[in-house]
Amino acid sequence: MDLEIIHNPAAGQRGQRLFQAVLAGLAAADCRITVHRTEGPGHASQLAEAVAETAPDRLVVAGGDGTVNEVINGLNGTNAPPVAIIPMGTANVLASEIGLAIRSRAVVETINHGEPTEVTLGAIGNRRFVLMAGAGFDAHVVAGVDTALKRKVGKLAYALSFLKQLRQFEFPNYGVTIDGVRSNAASVVVTNARLYAGPYIIAPQADLRDAALHVCRFLSPGLWPAIRAGVALFTNRLRTGPGFSIDAGQQIELHGPVGDPVQADGDIVATLPAKITAIPNALRLVYPRRKN
DSSP states (O other), rough: EEEEEEEEEEEEEEEHHHHHHHHHHHHHHHHEEEEOOOOOOTTHHHHHHHHHHTOOSSSEEEHHHHHEEEEEEEOTTOOOOOOEEOOSSSSSSHHHHOOOOOOOHHHHHHHOOOOOEEEEEEEETTTESSSEEEEEEHHHHHOOOOOHHHHHHTTTTHHHHHHHHHHHHHOOOOOEEETEEEEEEEEEEEEESSTTTEESSSSOOTTTTTSSEEEEHHHSHHHHHHHHHHHHHHOOOOSTTTTTTEEESSEEEEHHHOOOEEEEEEEEEEESEEEEEEEEEEEEEEEEEOOO
């Protein structure tokens, strides 16, 4: 199998050890491997665009969810090769979402024998995402993460930003339009996936293979509702009810304070107002082979 690998060398030591073990496993399986190392933000998109022209059997992304996001934004869906992942990031939400164990043997098996599966992507203007986008408290937490600290302490950097936003976020009102139906929210996450920030369930019915995105609206503004929602999410007890709702749709519009940040796959990519569109069958993602 011909493999073109886009590798983010800025991933942590644990990720680098996994990467080296996977390379050894792929070499033992007689794969033909070319590794392209990223040199900074945005470089993975440039590499993906160039690598896709060589038509490899697999384009493998060795990095975190942010690196995957960069790669899908460098691909043209009409000729893109199947994309496999070596999960080396902070949360590795995509790996959890598709059921990929973060072990070298499982990753090698999936790259070699996994099932290329058509999945939906979301788009904010020309910027695509595979997992989720958000506005409000969610996006402000992402915007407040110290990148250098994130490299050192991983998920803890998000927890510190969360606590900081609890002190300073003003909880303005946001407008959400889903396939033409208008509603309001204190904060909103538009997700393509069941999981958020790791193994935590935010939208139980969401599936990357479905045509729709799931719009999760946090309805109650203020400090204590935000704390309760955070505790419920991170203990997997977030349920629809008076303070939280989920609706599916393909065309979503987000309104709020002009210039407010919008995050996608853990990076700030746009500002409000923003339009989000579901793009079915936009990517062939390599899933672990199903067991009989």
